[in-house]
Amino acid sequence: METTFATFNLKDSLVAGLAKIHFTKPTPVQEQVIPILLKGQDAIVQSQTGSGKTHAFLLPFFSQLKVNQDLPQLVITSPSRELANQTYELAKQLLEASGETFRMHLYVGGSDKERQIEKLSHQQPDIVIGTPGRILDLISSSALRVDQVRFLVIDEADMTLDMGFLKDVDAIASKMPEQLQTAVFSATIPDKLQPFLRKYLNAPQQVKLAPKSVINPNVQNWLFATRGKNKADLVAKLLTVGQPYLALVFTNTKKTADELTAKLKSKGFKVAKIHGGLQPRERKRIMKQVENLEYQYVVATDLAARGIDIPGASLVINYEIPKDLEYFVHRVGRTGRNGLEGTAITLYGPDDEHQVSEIEALGIKFTPKALANGQIVDSYDRRRRTNRQATKEKLDPKMVGMVKKQQRKHKPGYRNKIKKALSEDRRAKRKIENRQEQRAIRRSHKR
Structure with missing residues (x-):
């Protein structure tokens, strides 16, 4: 039986919204991750960019959001402004297509922090998406409340680590309740990420999706x-x-x-x-x-x-x-x-x-x-010369005779003479090979 989004226990409005934006069949990462997150389990998901992982966490967590909470329920961190903005746009598209009215704000560096603080003093969002630095700034300013957050997503965790933002994510997570469901998405899981995972994730389900090929066959x-x-x-x-x-x-x-x-x-x-x-x-x-x-x-x-x-x-x-x-x-x-x-x-x-x-x-x-x-x-394979076996190199009969003759004479310096002669022979052969390669390239161009 073919799996569809209707197969999962998602909100009907979300399934209808997916149909509107022409999402009909879940990707492999969505098929594996959505049921885990709907069960309330923590997850570590190793999946490549472009695998559909954003909807793998948006769908199950959006399905579990409660109305009229007036406090953040879901926080999603991304290591760069551009990635955070991409997640925000996908989430916005999904909410609009589904007719859901949850408040969602984007918090990234380079935007007006004072204005964000002023708005937060009047109303808190249900969904927070942003970069670790700006989210932590707003929490530290007592503007953004995360004490009632139910779900935390750390997207591109390895990139977060590489860019030095894991300390900020650690500080953000430390302000959240102990009963927190956490999902970590990453292309790789470096060793330096392990202490953080052990600290905040409770018996996480591990999902690892190897790419079909290292590079797209297209x-x-x-x-x-x-x-x-x-x-x-x-x-x-x-x-x-x-x-x-x-x-x-x-x-x-x-x-x-x-x-x-x-x-x-x-x-x-x-x-x-x-x-x-x-x-x-x-x-x-x-x-x-x-x-x-x-x-x-x-x-x-x-x-x-x-x-x-x-x-x-x-x-x-x-x-x-x-x-x-x-x-x-x-x-x-x-x-x-x-x-x-x-x-x-x-x-x-x-x-x-x-x-x-x-x-x-x-x-x-x-x-x-x-x-x-x-x-x-x-062109030609760059390893064409290194793959040759020098010990089996064939010399011209004239060169073979010279080597034998010099070995018999045993005159002073005969070894150097042999080496010099062999070197000159190899150089001559290389010149011929280079000319042949250039001719091959020209012939290929003419064809």
Whole structure:
């Protein structure tokens, strides 16, 4: 029997609201988590972004909210303003479609705290969604009451930990009642998260949903060797090949993002820049412009990989390979969404060989590519030489004879002469191979 939202013991109004917004079949994470939360059990849910986890906690907790309480019943924390806003918009859509009238407020940094405090003095919301820092500020100011909260959701817990906000979440949870139902959602469960989980969760049910594939099969995953070329120039060329609908270029630092943005602008590209160094209002304005397709190219740090949902990205370029390889998956996951096709390009140099190998160890496969005459063509496997067995290397008969002759003579310095001759022979072979590879690339381009 096929599971539907009507299968769960949800409020009828919510089921009707889901039908209005064309949600008919629960995702695997929703199918597993909703019954657990409806039973009143704590949960630790390990699930990837885009798995439908937001509705996995909104639906069961919205079903259990009581009317006319005049105090917060549900608190949802998110590590970034953008993620909090996304959750708020999904929750707002669900409430409106269901005809529910619960009061809900969004509290994030960069908004008017004094105004929020003034409003809270008159009326408390039923549902609180926001960033840990701002929620804690409002609690510490005695403006926001959490002493009667029944449900706590910690979304993107690993990111919360990475960004240093877990102490704030700890302080928030400590102000809540002991009889609190807590749900923690995270892409990974780091060891440093365990003390918090033991402190606040009571016999939690663990749900772990492995992604069907590390990278969406709709995404072409290409590897480009920089070969000493200027990376900014290479990116500029790649951005003009095929004219992407929307391209995201990821850097590891704000400084590199600033420099790359400046270089691309100097080449005539209209580029948006998104990183943590921008003021909240500026970032929000740029995001709105990107959503309105005022920009075709976006340079961003990993804040955008997990903290921002940019719809319609058809191309992702890893200008630098992230130090935390988990972010590689999140970056590439920005394209190929909603059944659409996408392309992810990773630039690498000799110093990146180890990281590329680590990414491949995750089960991710690259297709080697190169630029030739303004076109993207097939290239060769970067490991083609390291895979050879030097001990079985065949020498020209002339070289074999020389080696044997030198060994028989045993004259001083004969070993160095042999090494030199072998080295020269290998160099000559490499030159031939390189010429053959270039010819193959040119032939591929002609085809």
